[in-house]
Amino acid sequence: MKQQAGMTIIVKTVTRLMVWIMLVYGMYLILHGHLTPGGGFGGGVILALAFLCIFLAYGRTYTEEWLNIKLLHQAESAAILLFLVVGLLGVTAGGVFLTNFLYHGELFSLVSAGTIPILNILIGVKVGVSLFLAVWVLSDPHLLEEGGDM
Amino acid sequence: MTVYLLCFVLFLVGLYGVLTKRDLIKIILSLTIMAYSANLFLILFAYRTDALYPILSKGVQPGQMVDPLPQAMVLTSIVIELGTTALLVALVVRIYQKYKTFDITKIRRLSG
Numbered sequence: 001m002k003q004q005a006g007m008t009i010i011v012k013t014v015t016r017l018m019v020w021i022m023l024v025y026g027m028y029l030i031l032h033g034h035l036t037p038g039g040g041f042g043g044g045v046i047l048a049l050a051f052l053c054i055f056l057a058y059g060r061t062y063t064e065e066w067l068n069i070k071l072l073h074q075a076e077s078a079a080i081l082l083f084l085v086v087g088l089l090g091v092t093a094g095g096v097f098l099t100n101f102l103y104h105g106e107l108f109s110l111v112s113a114g115t116i117p118i119l120n121i122l123i124g125v126k127v128g129v130s131l132f133l134a135v136w137v138l139s140d141p142h143l144l145e146e147g148g149d150m
Numbered sequence: 151m152t153v154y155l156l157c158f159v160l161f162l163v164g165l166y167g168v169l170t171k172r173d174l175i176k177i178i179l180s181l182t183i184m185a186y187s188a189n190l191f192l193i194l195f196a197y198r199t200d201a202l203y204p205i206l207s208k209g210v211q212p213g214q215m216v217d218p219l220p221q222a223m224v225l226t227s228i229v230i231e232l233g234t235t236a237l238l239v240a241l242v243v244r245i246y247q248k249y250k251t252f253d254i255t256k257i258r259r260l261s262g
Contacts, residue, residue, distance in 0.1 A: 037205055041229065108208060134236050143243055 005059035022050035030124035044127025160187035
């Protein structure tokens with residue numbers, strides 16, 4: 001069998017099956033952040049760990065094909081910019097930064113709590129992508145050479 | 151009281167690592183252990199037996215919950231630890247680029 005980049009076929013198969021479950025669980029935590037323990041940060045960390053599982057099991061080249069790294073950079077910047085926009089919309093709606101301007105909804109229902117689920121989603125994207133990208137950038141083999149740049 | 155002392159022992163384990171280890175990666179790990187022990191200490195302060203997690207849900211009165219303030223503080227602290235650890239790892243990568251070693255006793259030259 002041809003030796004390929006990454007770990008053995010056992011690890012690759014298990015990762016391929018588990019990654020989707022991890023991604024769904026991360027999204028569940030993010031979307032239910034205003035109802036149950038969890039939220040943007042915890043869910044985002046789980047999303048990042050799912051990406052890192054692919055990275056560790058399959059190696060750098062495959063991950064670069066599977067994920068659009070440039071798009072992830074843009075998503076990271078866009079998430080925090082949209083967070084700022086939501087906060088400033090709160091200012092225009094009257095009151096201070098991050099004032100809730102949406103319909104509050106019924107207590108304990110999924111669509112409730114105004115802007116908080118939106119902010120949770122944005123934080124989840126930000127944390128998930130930036131945590132993955134931090135490890136991605138720091139694990140660049142080019143860095144170990146003299147004068148390698150981040 | 152015992153748990154607080156054990157928490158302090160965990161802090162001392164981290165401090166021992168920072169003071170005696172030569173490998174920069176091990177020093178970063180020891181710093182993380184110290185930070186974890188501080189977090190654990192704050193969480194243990196707020197802990198009460200038979201209390202619930204401080205999230206509003208059906209049929210739970212706020213009096214039954216633990217104090218959410220230390221938990222919010224610790225969540226912030228965890229995020230900041232993440233940032234500082236990433237910064238430390240980036241600095242160590244730079245040091246490795248220049249000196250080709252993680253051993254702090256060998257990193258002595260000022261330049262070149």
